[in-house]
Amino acid sequence: MNSPVEIPFKNIILLDRLSGTPVYLQVAHKLINAIQRGVLANGAKLPGTRSLAEILEVHRKTVVAAYQELDAQGWIEMRPNKGTYVTYSSENRYPGLKNFRAEDLISYPRETGFAFEKSMLLDRPVSVSNVDLEFTDGLPDVRLAPMDKLAKAYSGVLRRKNNRKYLGYSHAEGNIYFREKLAGYLNNTRGLHIKAENILTTRGVQMGIYLASQLLINKGDRVVVADLSYYTANMIFQKAGAHILSVPVDEQGISVDALRKLCKTTPVRLLYITPHHHYPTTVTLSAERRMELLGLSVKYGFIILEDDHDYDFHYNSSPVLPLASADRAGMVVYVGSFCKALAPGLRSGYLVAPADLITELGKFRRIIDRQGDLMMEQALGELLDEGEVQRHIKKAQKVYHQRRDLLETLLNTHLSDYLTFKSPPGGLAFWTEWRKDINLMRVSKACLKRNLHLPQTLLFQTGKLSAVRLGFGNMDEDEMREAILILSEVVAQES
Incomplete structure (x- = not known):
């Protein structure tokens, strides 16, 4: 003792x-x-x-x-x-x-006393830094977010006694008022023909993809994605047990001919696409190919999971309507969010599908997120009803259009010897293809020493490809000029 x-x-x-x-x-x-x-x-x-x-x-x-x-x-x-x-x-x-x-x-134990499965699929560098300048994956400028309007609306929702019902449990599909207003907004802006019963609210696009994969994909199912594609979505599909197949992308988007040949020999369960601005190359899927894809989905019975992550910002002409707007056979599941239109931290997304699927998806959502933030959804619904979200997007689009044009000029002026690109028709990022003799990882590390973060997740360098996705939405004009100057000086030293 x-x-x-x-x-x-x-x-x-x-x-x-x-x-x-x-x-x-x-x-x-x-x-x-x-x-x-x-x-x-x-x-x-x-x-x-x-x-x-x-x-x-x-x-x-x-x-x-x-x-x-x-x-x-x-x-x-x-x-x-x-x-x-x-x-x-x-x-x-x-x-x-x-x-x-x-x-x-x-101290807390550093390791568990029991065994558990670890997944290499989910390993990915985290894009976080403490420097002042950063190229992102195509994130918006949170300084432009209409926080005063949102705060006023949210405060009003909290003060009204009749909104106390949102402090309890409600529909797993989300706030009914918000879904009604969101349905009207999507019908007006995306040519959809939906009602509240066709919407499940989520915490963003990734949650929508996850829920859909959990319900729609069984172990061994084949999921087709573009080459290149959104890494996080691929991880979600693989964790659901899917086998990933890929088809090439050209200047008109995903290759429908390659998909058709694949479907003739292999049963396909789901096709994942980002047609408005393909991730990461930013190309837009042509109208002709959209109609072909809808026809193929009916013929071969595969689901189209349409990720419309940055539909709101377009600069050269009116945006091409999503596939979901022309779907008459119930083959398209459409996911989107307000994370780009407002701010990434405001986790407000949605999944659109026929009502029977929404009901079943609501059961899955109830397991991981009982109903979301009903109060915030009420506030967003009121901002949609008052036209505040629409006015913000219109103002922000002008700002981002100017920033896109400025980055185009800066790239041509300072980096034309090292890369090629096409100015994107919309979205918040450029796809730039670089000389293969330039080591992009070294460039990234050197930039960080000079107060510029160029995350590894934006670098695409293989034996066949050397490219960088450069987001421009988060930087104002002075910040962008400084960032490109640093990048150009680093590249000159490293090449």
Whole structure:
């Protein structure tokens, strides 16, 4: 049995004088932690209240209160004229834990004590940096988001008593008012013909893809994607058990001829496409190919999962309507969001499909996200009804159009010797193809040293391809000029 002298109580009981937790409770919690981990074994004698108070440099009444708390919870026994003893044994629960160190009490276990499956599929560099300038994957400028309007609408929703119903549980498909307004918005802007029953609200495009894959894909199913395609979507399909097949992309989008040949020899369950601006190359799927795809989906029975992640911003002409607007056979599942139109942190997305699929998807969503943020959806619904979202998108489009034109000029002026590109008709990113003798990874590392983040996730360098996806929406004109100047100087040094 350990004596009080042998146990380093000052190391075990580390107190935070600035914490909002009372000191006596801190003492009690640290002692409970030591007992649970076996540092204080069953039968161990604790110091007297005066002795422990001196060790910890606290008032004796603090230790008395801590011991009373431990006694009330059954961790210790205070025996008259004998002392205070631990009465709870952790040795019986954790017989293998014997060699404890004092520092173990102030840290959480680094590893689990059990085995679990780890997935290399989900490994991907995280695009986070602390530098001032950054090229993104095509994210918007959050400084343009209509936060004043949104805050006013959200505050109003919270104040109205009749909205308290949204503080409880409701439809798993999302706020009915928001879905009604969203249906009208999508019908007007995307040529759809839907009602609220055709919409499931989500936390963004990725959640929509995940839910659809969980319901629609079985192990061994074949999913066709473009070469190149959205990496995260591919991971989702593979985790659902799908075999990934790819077809090439040219200047008119995904190759329908290649898909047709594939369907003749292989049963295909689902086709995933980003037709408005193909990810990552930004090309637009031609109207002719859209109609061909719809015909093929009916003929061969595959689902079209249409990801319309950046439909809202187009610069040269009116946008081509999504495939979902021409779907008459119920073969298209359409996913989109307001994350690009407003801000990535406002996780508001949607999935559009026939009502029977929406009902079933609602059951899956209920498991991982009971119903979403009904209050925020109510506020967004009111902004849609008042036309505020539409006005914001119209204003933002002008800003992004100017930024696209500026980046086009800067690339031609400073980097034309190293890359080629076509100005994108919409969206918030350029697809640039580089000279193969330039090591893009070295360029990325050198840029970071000069206050510019060029994330690895934007680099596409293989034996056949050397390309970079350069998002421009998040930077204003001065920031963009500085970023391109840094990039051009780094490339000149590295080439």
